[in-house]
Amino acid sequence: MRPLETFIEQRKERFVRNSLMSDEFLDFVNKNMKPIEKQMSYYQCAIMEVETKFKVLNEQYSLEYDRNPIEDIKSRVKSMESLIKKIRKKDIPLTLSSIEENIHDIAGVRVICSFPDDIYMLADCLLSQDDITLLEKKDYIKNPKPGGYRSLHLIVSVPIFLQDGKRNMTVEVQLRTIAMDFWASLEHKVRYKKNVPPEEAEQLAQELSECAEVSAALDRRMQDIRNHLAAVTEAQTNTKKREPLRLTGPLGLHAIHQKNDF
Numbered sequence: 001m002r003p004l005e006t007f008i009e010q011r012k013e014r015f016v017r018n019s020l021m022s023d024e025f026l027d028f029v030n031k032n033m034k035p036i037e038k039q040m041s042y043y044q045c046a047i048m049e050v051e052t053k054f055k056v057l058n059e060q061y062s063l064e065y066d067r068n069p070i071e072d073i074k075s076r077v078k079s080m081e082s083l084i085k086k087i088r089k090k091d092i093p094l095t096l097s098s099i100e101e102n103i104h105d106i107a108g109v110r111v112i113c114s115f116p117d118d119i120y121m122l123a124d125c126l127l128s129q130d131d132i133t134l135l136e137k138k139d140y141i142k143n144p145k146p147g148g149y150r151s152l153h154l155i156v157s158v159p160i161f162l163q164d165g166k167r168n169m170t171v172e173v174q175l176r177t178i179a180m181d182f183w184a185s186l187e188h189k190v191r192y193k194k195n196v197p198p199e200e201a202e203q204l205a206q207e208l209s210e211c212a213e214v215s216a217a218l219d220r221r222m223q224d225i226r227n228h229l230a231a232v233t234e235a236q237t238n239t240k241k242r243e244p245l246r247l248t249g250p251l252g253l254h255a256i257h258q259k260n261d262f
Helices: 003-020 023-065 080-090 096-102 116-127 178-191 198-242
Strands: 070-077 107-113 133-139 152-162 165-177 245-248 254-257
Touching: 023 070, 023 096, 023 107, 023 116, 023 152, 023 165, 080 096, 107 116, 107 178, 116 152, 116 165, 116 198, 165 178, 178 198
Parallel strands: 107 165
Antiparallel strands: 070 107, 133 152, 152 165, 245 254
C-alpha cells in the first residue's frame, strides 16, 4: 500500500475510533436513540412540506404559462456520520437542542430549475408564503465561490403539524439551474478523487473554475434565447389582438368588427 493510501486509511480508522466509537458518542446514542429517530422524522416531515410547496408552484406555473420552471426536486436528511462530522467541526455540545440550534442543513431540498430567472422567481414565491420564515440567504450565483460553485441557498423555518401541535423546523433549500447542478455534481466527484498528486491539484482547480465559467455562460445564453422567444410570442399575441375579425356573409359581404367591440 502506498504512503498516501496508508495515511488515508489511518485517518479513517482514527475518525471511527475517536468519533463514532467514542464513549461520549456511544453514551449519546444509547440515551437518545428514540429522540434522535423522532427528530430525524421531523426533519423528513419538514422536507415533505417544502417539496409540496414547490410542486404546487410548479403545477400552477404549468397551468398559467404552459411550462414548468422546475426540472427536478431532490431531498435528503443528513446521515448520522455526516452529522457527527459537522458536530466535531463546529465544536458544539452533543445534545439535540444544540444540534437543532447550530446545524441548519440537516434537512435539505435541492430544486433544479430550467433558467436562472426561474431560481429567483421560485425563491420569491416560497418566501412570500406566510408560514415560511427566512433565516439566512446566500447568493452564490451573483457571488460565486472561489472554486466556481453557483447556487442560491436559503435557510428557512417551516412548520410541521403533529398530533400534539405545531413545530417549526429548519430546512436548507438550494436552487440551481441544470447547468449549475451538472457542474457541482461532477466537480464533487472529480475534486475528491483519491490519489491526485499535489502538483496536479492546482491545475485541476483551474480547469474546474474555467468549466464553471463556461457553464455560467451557457446559462446566460439560454436565458437570453428564452427571453427573446417570449418577447416574440408576446408581440405576435398583441398584433393578433389588434387585427380585425373578418366575417363573410352568404352574399359575399364582409363585416369587420374589432375584438374589443364585444
